[in-house]
Amino acid sequence: MLSSFSELVAAKSSDLSRTEHRVARFFAENRHQVLVQSALELAQSIGTSDATVIRTARSLGFDGLDGLRKAVAAELEVGPTPARRMSKTLDESSGSLQQVLETTFAAHAEAAAKLRDSVLLEDFQAIVHMLATALEVAVFGLGPSSSIAEYFCIQLRRLGFASRALTKSGFLLADDLLPLKSGSVVVIMAYGRVYPELSVLLAHAKGVGAQTILVTDSLQDALKDRVARIVTIPRGRPDAFSTHSATVAFLETLLVGLGTVAPQETVESLNQLNRLRADLAGQAMELAIPKVSSGHDEDNNH
Template identity: 60%
Template sequence: MNQASSFAELVASRSPNLSRTEHRVARYFAENLHQILVHTAIELANAIGTSDASIIRTARALGFEGLDGMRRAIADEFSAQLTLPERLSRTILKNAGDLEQALEKTLTAQAEAISTLRSTLDAQSFRAIVHALTGAREIVVFGVGPTSAMTQYFCTQLGRLGLSGRALTSTGLSLADELLPLRAGDVVFIMAYSRVYRELSVLLNHAQALGLQTVLVTDSLERELAGRVTRVVTVPRGRADDFSLHSATLAFLETLLVGLATLMPEKTVASLDQLNRLRADLAGQAMTLPLTQSVTSDPRHGDTSP
């Protein structure tokens, strides 16, 4: 990135040659990289309290042809992020055993990420996504690596609402078997970050060939994939030093679940009633009784300990 190893270092190296306004804008850039990826020059100007011309001028003063060039450089930086063990090691070293510092940084980063989500997700987009999911034959949720845990969680909760959710979490050739059952009427819900890896590209191509609606949840791929998906929701991953946090993504998933339940209350209640009946059948008589000593010690109930 213009001989600098990071955007922050680039800003620091160019600061002596920037005007006062450019320095203020550049500092905002360095502290809000995700905002640059998702907002226009006018939106950034309004957030900073300057003009869109100052936004473009600052990008050029930093050595880029314009705002788009700066966005590409920032996206490339996200793509070259450290591995999880490396990020954890750096975070541990920075906190130097200070648990209060770790607590404050992490909670602040999570709050900021959710605050950003509130500013990037508008009611119209949210409504469109909820309606698309309720009308799907099947909701196919894609997420690999650490994101696969959220994928499974989201699918479980969709099932409890009476919707059909299926997780795509495989990589390599195994993904082909998970893609094969895709059919017309399905909605593909994708959580992907940093780069367009092969599995993601194949999924998008296959979904497009079937004419399926696609929803992309990402922190940095909005512009790169905008023409290949139906809708994009930018959900920032919070950062506590070098450790990525997913609290905003989980908040968005649970907001969708509440929206789905709000849109189809009768179906949701019927499904939850059925879930409770199945639980009662599995638990037997003990399901209706408190787990007291008299219950757990009674041989007629068997062992009801966890």
């Protein structure tokens, strides 16, 4: 039995034409893209026709692109364990720290490049305005994502936006979910599977009228009907050590976006932070705060 999509591509390689082999290799190396893009969009990314994309999916043994997507989604949902991911990454480095440096930097660069392709301007604008007008922003993340959630909330509060992190699991999460209400916006970082905490959060948010934004690399299809916006962000190669630089980059881009749509409020909040720090330290402390030009002020008065 073939244990991965990459192994399937390798096993079928001899039955594929040269063009189909190139398309199949793209499928194997860009599984998250396969999940969210149409046949025409994939064809444009690969440099071929949408008919070739569909024909390649059938040559791999699927009934079409939808069948291929289901197989990819199932593999990403189960996925290798963290130990297997790390073991594969270490095997590829061959014990060389130089190789670690090169391959890890390359993985971050690739993730950033894919991020730019996967985040649509329409979604980015909508999410920034959702956050800017929210009564509060709640950020959900468990495991390693909990630290990212805390970081994003600290930065939001510095800019003057009410925010809190939802990072508890089990019964303890119930107390954090209770204050959610209409006007709340929940940013959800979730991967792999729809675990109980995520399912309860989504149901409660819908029940109270809170809006939800999903940041994921694998749950697009499973949750597309349960959230307002979805942003697909890769965490490196699916079978290698997970990296979160692209997620942090996206969240920091949202922070800059919020500063852009509410420059006076965010600068005043940072000035207040400086005043509080100075009071605590007993001397002037300065953060790098951009000046708002008079031209920008005039634009905001329209």
